[in-house]
Each structure stands twice: as C-alpha cells, then as structure tokens.
Amino acid sequence: MTTTLASAPALRIGPIEVDVPVVLAPMAGITNTAFRRLCREYGAGLYVSEMITSRALVERNATTMRLIRHHESEVPRSVQLYGVDPVTVGRAARLLADEDRADHIDLNFGCPVPKVTRKGGGAALPWKSDLFGAIVQAAVGNAGGIPVTVKMRKGIDDDHLTFLDAGRLAEDAGAAAVALHARTAAQFYSGAADWSAIAALKRAVTSIPVLGNGDIWSADDAVRMMAETGADGVVVGRGCLGRPWLFGDLARTFGGGGGSAPVDATLGFVAAAFRRHAELLVEFFEDEGRGCRDIRKHVAWYFKGYPVGGDIRAALATASTLAEIDDLLGTLDADAPYPGAAAEGQRGRAGTPKRPALPEGWLHSRDLAADAADTLADAELDHSGG
Numbered sequence: 001m002t003t004t005l006a007s008a009p010a011l012r013i014g015p016i017e018v019d020v021p022v023v024l025a026p027m028a029g030i031t032n033t034a035f036r037r038l039c040r041e042y043g044a045g046l047y048v049s050e051m052i053t054s055r056a057l058v059e060r061n062a063t064t065m066r067l068i069r070h071h072e073s074e075v076p077r078s079v080q081l082y083g084v085d086p087v088t089v090g091r092a093a094r095l096l097a098d099e100d101r102a103d104h105i106d107l108n109f110g111c112p113v114p115k116v117t118r119k120g121g122g123a124a125l126p127w128k129s130d131l132f133g134a135i136v137q138a139a140v141g142n143a144g145g146i147p148v149t150v151k152m153r154k155g156i157d158d159d160h161l162t163f164l165d166a167g168r169l170a171e172d173a174g175a176a177a178v179a180l181h182a183r184t185a186a187q188f189y190s191g192a193a194d195w196s197a198i199a200a201l202k203r204a205v206t207s208i209p210v211l212g213n214g215d216i217w218s219a220d221d222a223v224r225m226m227a228e229t230g231a232d233g234v235v236v237g238r239g240c241l242g243r244p245w246l247f248g249d250l251a252r253t254f255g256g257g258g259g260s261a262p263v264d265a266t267l268g269f270v271a272a273a274f275r276r277h278a279e280l281l282v283e284f285f286e287d288e289g290r291g292c293r294d295i296r297k298h299v300a301w302y303f304k305g306y307p308v309g310g311d312i313r314a315a316l317a318t319a320s321t322l323a324e325i326d327d328l329l330g331t332l333d334a335d336a337p338y339p340g341a342a343a344e345g346q347r348g349r350a351g352t353p354k355r356p357a358l359p360e361g362w363l364h365s366r367d368l369a370a371d372a373a374d375t376l377a378d379a380e381l382d383h384s385g386g
C-alpha cells in the first residue's frame with residue numbers, strides 16, 4: 001500500500017513549474033524519446049534525455065541530433081549535456097537555446113566510467129572547482145534563460161568528496177537546481193546510496209531546489225527520501241526500468257494529478273507496456289529492426305518475477321519484427337497476477353566498488369593546472385553515462 005501525500009509539493013526549476021517533484025534520471029541508452037514518452041503516458045514530472053556529448057552536439061553529429069529530438073507531447077523538453085570544456089558546453093547550450101530545442105538543460109558531472117574519469121571528466125571533474133564553476137557559468141550564460149541544473153555524485157571517493165563545494169558553486173553560478181546521486185565514483189552502483197549526503201546538501205544549498213537520487217525503487221521510497229533528507233524532489237533511474245508505470249504511482253503519491261489509475265500489473269498488462277515500448281522505439285529509430293533490437297535489453301526488467309520461460313525470454317531477445325514480438329507475447333498467460341516481491345527491488349546496474357581511474361596528479365590540487373588541459377581535451381568521448 002503506497003502512502004499518498006495530502007498536498008503536491010510542486011517543484012520549481014527556474015521558470016518551469018513541474019507538477020510533481022519527480023524527475024526521470026538521464027540514462028544513456030535508455031531515456032530516449034521512446035522511453036520518456038512511455039513514462040510520461042503514465043505519470044507527471046520532468047523527463048530528462050540521455051546524456052548528450054557537448055562536442056558532438058556542437059559538431060551536429062547525426063546520431064546526437066536524433067537523440068535531442070523530442071515528441072510534441074514532451075513538454076517541458078529536457079536535455080542533459082556532458083562536457084569538460086566551458087567553451088564547448090557554452091556553445092552547446094547556445095545551440096539548444098537559439099534553435100529552441102530544449103526547455104531545460106541538465107549538466108552531467110556524475111559519470112564514473114573509468115575511460116571518462118581517467119581523463120578528468122564526469123565525476124572526477126568537480127574536484128577542479130575552477131573548471132566546474134566555469135562550465136556551469138558558461139552553460140547558464142549561454143542558455144538564453146533556459147534553466148540549467150547540475151547532476152553530480154558525492155565525489156571521487158570518501159576521502160575526496162566534492163558535492164558540498166560543487167553544490168554551492170553551482171548555486172553561485174546560476175544553476176536552477178542541483179541533484180545528487182548519493183554515491184561516490186568509487187562506489188559505482190554498489191552498496192546503498194547515502195541519503196544523509198542529500199540532507200547535508202540540502203542544508204548547504206539554500207536558494208535553489210536540491211533533488212535526491214539513488215535507490216528509489218517504489219513510490220514509498222520516494223516519500224521516505226524526501227522526508228528523511230528534506231529534498232525538494234526525487235530523481236528516479238533504475239527503479240523504472242521495465243516499470244514505466246512507476247511514474248503513475250509517483251504522480252498519485254505526490255497528488256499532483258496527471259497520473260494514470262493504479263495499475264493491476266498482470267502479465268498481460270506488462271506485456272502490453274513492453275509492446276508499446278517496442279513500438280515507440282521503432283518509431284524513434286524509424287527502423288523496425290533497430291527498435292526491436294533495442295527493446296531486447298529491457299526484456300529481463302519487464303518480466304522480472306513473472307512466469308515467462310527462458311525460451312520465450314530468449315526468443316524476445318532475438319526477435320527482429322513487431323509481428324514476431326506479438327506472436328511471442330501472445331503465448332503468455334495474460335491473467336498471471338502481479339508476483340509481488342519477486343517483481344520488486346533492485347534492477348539495472350549494480351556492480352562492485354572500483355578505485356577510480358584519474359589523470360596523473362589529479363588529486364594534488366583542487367585547481368586545474370595548465371598542463372591538465374590536454375588531458376581534458378580527450379575526455380569528451382562517447383560513453384555510457386552516469
């Protein structure tokens with residue numbers, strides 16, 4: 001039984017009034033327009049694109065230009081930028097503003113992937129306070145009034161925490177909100193998110209909303225995070241993988257309206273959501289084969305805990321047309337009830353802690369030494385997010 005809050009604490013991101021304090025976390029390879037539309041069909045809130053590399057955007061890379069596209073039903077439009085160079089990030093923000101391609105820009109400072117942190121990018125970057133501040137300032141200064149938010153981790157590891165400084169710097173640089181994934185880069189996705197860090201950030205950053213992120217698997221978790229931390233909103237990532245209707249639960253819980261009716265997540269219901277996701281992916285890629293290939297990564301998430309045999313799962317993970325998918329889904333027992341706990345809990349990335357890879361001498365100072373600029377020039381590689 002999910003708690004319902006009496007009043008909807010709306011979330012204000014610059015000029016945008018978000019109806020419920022709920023944000024879909026940017027997830028590379030997941031939160032394309034297909035998945036965002038699907039989540040939005042159930043819920044309310046803000047739905048952020050997967051990470052867009054600033055340099056690729058400025059160079060108008062064809063894939064990147066496709067990734068920043070929104071469907072007309074997507075209002076407000078939210079794009080996450082990743083970048084390590086204030087000039088390039090500024091140009092990317094300006095492009096989004098001048099060409100009216102976004103209503104909100106989020107900046108990614110949370111990526112823990114070694115090939116990014118090794119070059120000083122992602123979660124390693126806020127350690128260099130001057131560079132971090134300059135990037136946020138450049139984005140804000142070039143965004144033409146579009147609100148810019150910052151998403152970050154606690155820091156590099158427990159001995160090199162950056163979130164409190166970075167939160168205050170972002171606030172000073174004109175960010176409209178800050179979001180904290182309450183893990184260090186060293187933790188990757190392991191262990192539990194440290195919600196007490198979200199509370200500490202909320203105490204440190206007082207003039208803009210603070211959003212909490214990490215380990216929200218249900219609407220009750222979202223309520224609990226807001227109560228325990230004082231956060232102004234929640235950012236939900238892995239919890240909605242294979243469960244886009246979680247945004248309906250969240251909308252109802254926060255009383256903001258716009259949410260769908262409570263779902264009865266029978267196997268037939270889940271299969272229909274999976275089918276809708278596949279169809280939206282086909283539309284997004286404008287290619288049935290591509291869409292059907294992309295839905296494969298979602299099979300295990302949708303059917304977690306449901307009586308779907310290994311043979312059907314395997315066949316869904318090789319189907320290349322919507323007709324094949326329909327045939328396979330047609331063999332399932334649509335009346336099989338929601339399996340309860342077996343369908344709940346952790347899903348998506350987990351992994352083990354790793355010592356973060358960093359540029360030589362990175363930790364010696366909090367300022368960007370002149371000789372580090374070359375390292376950073378290589379840090380804008382395509383990679384898989386935060």
Ligand SMILES: Cc1cc2nc3c(=O)[nH]c(=O)nc-3n(C[C@H](O)[C@H](O)[C@H](O)COP(=O)(O)O)c2cc1C
Nearest residue numbers: 025026027028051108181214215236237238385386
């Ligand atoms: C598959 C995947 C891709 C991700 N890609 C991004 C990304 O592009 N940008 C980003 O800021 N964070 C990214 N993240 C991190 C999430 O936004 C989020 O911070 C993290 O999953 C913790 O939240 P959760 O516990 O609700 O999943 C990604 C996470 C996953 C699992």
